[in-house]
Amino acid sequence: MPMLSNFIRTDRLIEAHQPWPRIVVDADAWISLAEALRDGHLTLLGLWGERNSVYMALLDEVDGAVCVASLEGLEGAYPSVARHHPPALRLERTVRDLTGLEPRGLPDTRPWLDHRRWDIRFPLGEKTLRSSEAAPYEFLPATGESLHQIPVGPVHAGIIEPGHFRFTANGEAVVRLEERLGYVHKGIEALMVGADLDKALQLAGRTSGDSTVAYAYAFSRAVEAAFGLEIPGRAVWLRALMAELERLANHLGDIGAICNDAAFSLMLAHCGVLRERVLRVADIAFGHRLMRDRIAPGGVVANLEDNGITALRELLAEIRRRFPALIELYDNTASLQDRTVGTGRLVPELARQYGAGGYVGRASGRDFDARRALRYLPYGELAFDVPVLHEGDVNARVWVRIREVESSLSLVEQILDRLPAGPVRIDIPENGEVREGMAMVEGFRGDVLVWLRLAGNTVERCHLRDPSWFQWPLLEAVIEGNIVADFPLCNKSFNCSYSGHDL
Amino acid sequence: MVLISALFVQAFQMALVVLLAPLLTGLIRKVKARLLRRQGPSLIQPYRDLLRLLRKEAVVAENASWLFRVAPYLIFATTWVAAAVIPTFATGLIFSWTADLIAIVALLGSARFLLALAGMDVGTSFGGIGSSREAMIATLAEPSMLLIIFTLALVAGSTQLSTIAGFMSSPEVGLRVSLAIALVALVMVAIAENARIPVDNPATHLELTMVHEAMVLEYSGRHLAMIELAASLKLLLYISLIVCIFVPWKLAAPETGPTAYLAGLVVYLTKLIVGGALLALFETSIAKMRVFRVPEFLGAALMLALLATLLRFVSRSL
Numbered sequence: 062m063p064m065l066s067n068f069i070r071t072d073r074l075i076e077a078h079q080p081w082p083r084i085v086v087d088a089d090a091w092i093s094l095a096e097a098l099r100d101g102h103l104t105l106l107g108l109w110g111e112r113n114s115v116y117m118a119l120l121d122e123v124d125g126a127v128c129v130a131s132l133e134g135l136e137g138a139y140p141s142v143a144r145h146h147p148p149a150l151r152l153e154r155t156v157r158d159l160t161g162l163e164p165r166g167l168p169d170t171r172p173w174l175d176h177r178r179w180d181i182r183f184p185l186g187e188k189t190l191r192s193s194e195a196a197p198y199e200f201l202p203a204t205g206e207s208l209h210q211i212p213v214g215p216v217h218a219g220i221i222e223p224g225h226f227r228f229t230a231n232g233e234a235v236v237r238l239e240e241r242l243g244y245v246h247k248g249i250e251a252l253m254v255g256a257d258l259d260k261a262l263q264l265a266g267r268t269s270g271d272s273t274v275a276y277a278y279a280f281s282r283a284v285e286a287a288f289g290l291e292i293p294g295r296a297v298w299l300r301a302l303m304a305e306l307e308r309l310a311n312h313l314g315d316i317g318a319i320c321n322d323a324a325f326s327l328m329l330a331h332c333g334v335l336r337e338r339v340l341r342v343a344d345i346a347f348g349h350r351l352m353r354d355r356i357a358p359g360g361v362v363a364n365l366e367d368n369g370i371t372a373l374r375e376l377l378a379e380i381r382r383r384f385p386a387l388i389e390l391y392d393n394t395a396s397l398q399d400r401t402v403g404t405g406r407l408v409p410e411l412a413r414q415y416g417a418g419g420y421v422g423r424a425s426g427r428d429f430d431a432r433r434a435l436r437y438l439p440y441g442e443l444a445f446d447v448p449v450l451h452e453g454d455v456n457a458r459v460w461v462r463i464r465e466v467e468s469s470l471s472l473v474e475q476i477l478d479r480l481p482a483g484p485v486r487i488d489i490p491e492n493g494e495v496r497e498g499m500a501m502v503e504g505f506r507g508d509v510l511v512w513l514r515l516a517g518n519t520v521e522r523c524h525l526r527d528p529s530w531f532q533w534p535l536l537e538a539v540i541e542g543n544i545v546a547d548f549p550l551c552n553k554s555f556n557c558s559y560s561g562h563d564l
Numbered sequence: 565m566v567l568i569s570a571l572f573v574q575a576f577q578m579a580l581v582v583l584l585a586p587l588l589t590g591l592i593r594k595v596k597a598r599l600l601r602r603q604g605p606s607l608i609q610p611y612r613d614l615l616r617l618l619r620k621e622a623v624v625a626e627n628a629s630w631l632f633r634v635a636p637y638l639i640f641a642t643t644w645v646a647a648a649v650i651p652t653f654a655t656g657l658i659f660s661w662t663a664d665l666i667a668i669v670a671l672l673g674s675a676r677f678l679l680a681l682a683g684m685d686v687g688t689s690f691g692g693i694g695s696s697r698e699a700m701i702a703t704l705a706e707p708s709m710l711l712i713i714f715t716l717a718l719v720a721g722s723t724q725l726s727t728i729a730g731f732m733s734s735p736e737v738g739l740r741v742s743l744a745i746a747l748v749a750l751v752m753v754a755i756a757e758n759a760r761i762p763v764d765n766p767a768t769h770l771e772l773t774m775v776h777e778a779m780v781l782e783y784s785g786r787h788l789a790m791i792e793l794a795a796s797l798k799l800l801l802y803i804s805l806i807v808c809i810f811v812p813w814k815l816a817a818p819e820t821g822p823t824a825y826l827a828g829l830v831v832y833l834t835k836l837i838v839g840g841a842l843l844a845l846f847e848t849s850i851a852k853m854r855v856f857r858v859p860e861f862l863g864a865a866l867m868l869a870l871l872a873t874l875l876r877f878v879s880r881s882l
Contacts, residue, residue, distance in 0.1 A: 211689040211772075218781075219769030232696075233855060322773075324765040324852035330600035396762060397851040545693070546855040549770040 065103060065121035065128050068094065075131075078497040079286040083116075083129040088140055091132050094119065098146040104416035106501070107510050107526040108142060108149050110156040112186045115139050116524075117149075118499070118510060120416070125434050129499065129512065138163040148415045148531060159250065160186035171199065174243040174563060184251040185522075203229040203237045211545065215244045222559035226548075233544040238537045245563040253513075253523040258284060258358055258489060261520045265511065266353050268525050269561030274307040275504030276525065277356040279511040282437070284358035287498025287515050288489060294481040296360035297438050302373075302476045303343075303352045303361075304502070305469045309380075310339040311505040312462045312469070315556055319459055320391065322553045323400040331387050335380055342376040345369055360486030373477060377470055388463055401456040405539045405551030408453060415535055418507025418528040420461040421555055425453035431503040443475050455554040493517040504528065506558060527561030566819065570658040573825065577657060578648040581804075585647075585796035586610035588803070588840050595844035610796065614789045622785030625686045635682035636783065636790035639675045643794040646671040647801040651808050653828035655726040656818030663725040665713045668805075669706065672757070675794065676702055683779030690771050694778025697855060701763065701775065704862035705756050708749055711869035715746045716809065718876040725805075729812040741882045745872040747810050752865035754802040756858070758795075761847040763858055766795075773852070803839040804832075811835060 068084065075083040086094070094117065097103045106118035106127070114133040120126070132139050141164035143150040153164040154173035161183035175182075177196040182189045200210075208229050215223035223244040229237040249264050256264065265280035266273045278300055285292060317332025340350040346369030347355045355363045391397065407417075412425035422429060430447040432440040448464035450457040499512045507528025514521045536555050540548055590607040597604025624632065649663035657663070680698050683691040717723045719740065720731040731737060756763045759776035768774060771781070780791050808815070816828035853861060875882040 209689070211693070213771060217769070218771050320851070322770060324761050324768065324773075325850070326596075326600055326767075327848055330602065334601065394849075394851060396853065399857070400851055400854065544855060546773045548772050 065119060065126045066124075068130070069128055075497065077287075077495060078129065078499070079289060081127040081129065081499055083131060083497065085133055086130050088132065091117075091130065091142075092140050092145075094130055095140070095142040095145040095149075098142065098149075101413065104413075105142075105146060105148050105152075105531075106416065106508075107512070107524065107530075108152040108156065109512070109524040109526070110160045110162050110185070111522050112160060115156060115162060116512070117142065118512065118526075122429065127435070127499075127501070135162060137161070138165050140164070141166040141168075143167055143169075148534065151534065152530060159184055162186065172196075174246050176243055179246075179248075184248060185254070198241065200227045200239050200241075201237065205231070205236070207231055208236060215241075224559050228545060228548070230545050233546065235540050235543055235545055235548070238540045238548070240533055240537060242533065242559060243563050245560050247560075247564060249564045250522075250524060253520050256520050258518050258520070261513075261523060262357055263354065265523070265525060268564065269527055269558040270351070270353075271311055272307070272504040272506060272509060272527075272558065272561065273351055273353045274303045274356060275502050275509045276511070277354065278304055279500045279502040279504075279509045280513075280523075280525075281356050281358045282500035282502065283498040283511040283513050284489065284515070285498070286500055287496035287513065290359065290487065290489070292360045292487060293484045295364075295483045296485045298476050298480050299361045299365055299485060300356050301439050301443075302365070302473060302480075303347060303355060304504075305472045305476070306339060306343050306346075307352060308505040309466060309469045309473070310336050310343070312466045313339065315553070316387075316391070316459060316462050316466075318556075319401070319455065319550065319553045320397060322549045323397055325394065325397050328387065328391060328397075331383070331390075335383065335387075338376055338379060342369075342372045345372045357486070359489050360484070362486070364485050365480070370477060373473065377474055380466075380470060384466065391459070391463075398456070400547075400550060401459060401554075402454060404455045404547050405543060405554060406452070406454045407535055407539050409451065411535055411538055412453070415531045417531050417535055419503075419505070419532070420458050420465070421507065421532045421535060423448060424450050424457035424461045426451040429508075431501045431508040435501055437500075437502075439476070442479075443472055445472050455550055458554040489518065491518055495521070506556065506561075507532070525561075525564065527558050527564075529557035529559075529562040532557045533562060567658075570818075573654060574648075574658045577652060577654070578644070581647040581650075581652065581797060581800055582644060582793070584836070585793065585800040586614060588800050588836055589796045591837065591840045592799075592844045592847075595841050596848055599844065599848045610792075614793060617784075617789035617792070618786050620785045622783075622787050624787075625688075625782055628686050628782075631678075632682055632685045632782075633787070635678045635685075636787040636794075638678050639682075640790040640794040640797075642671045642675040642678075643797045643801065646675075647797050647804070649725075650801060650804045651726055651729050651812075651815055652804050653832040654816035654818070654825055655729050657726075660724070660726045665716070665723045665725060665728075666710075668725075668801075669709050669713070672798070672801075673702075673706060675798075679779055679791075682783075686782045688782060690774070690778045690781050693772075694775055694781075697775045697858075698779060701756050701858060701862065704859055704866055705753050708753050708862060708866040708869045709757075711866065711873050712746045712750050712753070715742055715869065715872040715876060718873065719743060725808060729808050729815055732809060733812040733815065738881075742872040742875040743810070745868050745875070747806070749865045749868040749872065750806055750809075752861065752868075754806065756862055756865075758799045758802055760843065762850050762853045763861065765852050773855075800836070803836060803843075807832075807835040807839060 069082050073084045098105055104120040106120050108117045113135050114131055116131045118129050143153045144166040151173055158172050158175035178193045180193045182191050211228040213226040215225045225241040227239045253261055266277040268276050313332045313336040317329035320328035343352050344350045347363040407425045409426035412422045412427045428449045433447055445468045448461050495516050497514045501508050501510050510526040513523040539551055590610045594604045646668045649659050680695040683695040720728040764775040814828050814831035816824040
């Protein structure tokens, strides 16, 4: 039975919030929503706060309804959601770090993003200066005979992002893994406050470099939703084209990188060549290898010319020619299969509870893809498969990626065949009303959520929620019972974003 | 005169192994890169790396003991001695009376012992993980190696490498199942001992999967140079050992004059190139195994070596 519609009552609806409803609730309704989350009737999409209010984005997977619930006029505290629904835990610790709002009954009151190294407290709330002095951080204990701890990071031997992993192991077997993140906190949400749309777009596109298209796409759609704008058809299709190219490049890179973590560098070399081809064609077609800052509110910045179309068609032919041999190589290398099959199994219940997006969720039976579930244009008019597997191991996550590469190839072809002509950008009107907009876009890693409130063309508050928020905690669960040496493989198969999470 | 030339040949062999070792590493890296469609670093890159490390400051952890500082030199010295007595291009070198297989295994065992101690000395968790994994590998690799030696000794009637090589190049060796099995076992042990894929990955940056690299993570500067050179030497040693025992063609006999030495040298270099290329090809075509599969892999080597020994007891002709 659809739950969410029961909660949406017109008398509490905020008109300015588009395209999905936002309801203002009281503390009791807030708690009953948290209980609905706990009971699995709803899925948590995001939770964020500002000085006196806290917001929660919810999804009803039965009918695909989305809604934002907010508690307003708070005086320093609100009832914790994480007390009922653990996936909200890190989000609430972050709300506490950034705004100073105290989640009442929060099971874990340690700070999350704030490592006490910033010289201000509560950058989104009552800012106060303080001396930056790193405070000790208590890791969760694990007791037992012959247990020992292995601290890894935040500085790693390879060129990857910083994050600290604290393993408690018994010999090689991992008993507990605890992550500590926040080392690449850039203060994006605080910088967003008061920024104009151009600057805000740049900030959004720099939240997580590998998903820059997805972020710019989601941000632009949120702005357009707030203004109720309809953008030119050609721009709609070009955006999807860029999003699919980004997905192709990242998935190809990931498939190779996962194999490389099992020391099978042959796959990395061949996938790396294909990824490079995608990036070069993106450069020809849109003037930037990663297509950064190509999508903007009102349309797209770069039009696609004939030489770009030719390059894209050649790219499709090349990948279709060479990719099957790589799948064959992956599937027929026994030593590689021995590493990936059965390693790092994520049980479907956890994937559902956390609302894990992207390949992490889809490899563990969670049949959700924002492109299909929310049917935003042009995906509503395109035919594509959403691969869903149930094994939940590293192998399944590789296979979801392989299937998504194939589906992206078909999407790029369909888009090229049906690309309408016409202008690619319209202007954003200038007037001073307060508007709220929200958008969700399927990035390569999962659904990227952007929520914003504009006063005219200035951002009052913008929240960007990376899919990694609901994937990082699952990595902790996945590694339990595996051996220490298999962690890099599990981690790479998740490939969560540090930057997108740390903001 | 004879003594002087013998000394000269021995000195040449000692210099040769230490000078060739980085080149062999460079060759394997180059072949692997070409197989991956990459250009790859130049063949002499390992020499440049060693020079760079020697020029750099050696950073030593505050709580490191004297052992940490001494270990790299001892590891290098023991490996060098072991590599210097193996007949590479000529048999019957002046030191060849020490070229006893058991002595070589003992020398390499001491080097490993020192490295494992050095890995644990600073007390970081990675060093500990590396040392414990290394010990796990060693407990299976060393008995396999000894059983292989028994087989060879039973066939050739000696553990002396020059004698074995002489016997193996004589017609009386014939086709023997036990030797074929011993060869397979020796190759498996060599892969494990040299931390190659699928047992370990010399090129990885993933701390949690390392074995050899984890033990040397704390080393830098000249200490690291010594360890890297010792690792290259060990690889050269194992390839030389395999070719010396199983393909002892054109090994120059003692006092046969410069032409024979030269021929032996050219053939030895060819053998090294082929051996290195085969290793690179093998490493490219296989993924690394799970840490807990390594005992199974080495257990297979141990069983093969045991089988080879037993076959010798069952029949003189096998």
